Amino acid sequence: MHITTEQRHEKTLLSLQEERLDAHNSGELKEYLQRLLENGTHELIVDLSAVHFIDSSGLGALLSGYKNANLRQGSLILTGLQPRVQSMFELTRLHRVFDIYPDLEAALNHAKAGELA
DSSP: OOEEEEEETTEEEEEEOOSEESTTTHHHHHHHHHHHHHTTOOEEEEEOTTOOEEOHHHHHHHHHHHHHHHHTTOEEEEEOOOHHHHHHHHHTTGGGTSOEESSHHHHHHHHHHHHHO
């Protein structure tokens, strides 16, 4: 799995450079998120704009990261969901669990607002 990371406004931005997030690569994402969280990175923004398909294992990997971030008083927010991916979040009602922003700018504005609070 190809993931790029960078620091933005005290948050770690992860950009998934995969068209699919499914059973073939979701385990890698889950482990990657777990390592980041165990190493002290607790504020994550995951950019899914390159992902055009997600299955239940992909959703599970993101949910695992979300839960682990919350256990560490952190956050995992999502941005850039393509229509089919957004549809999966709505079908599973996970759009009610995650903070989801339409684009990176909106997610970063949320991140900045959190720093001011």
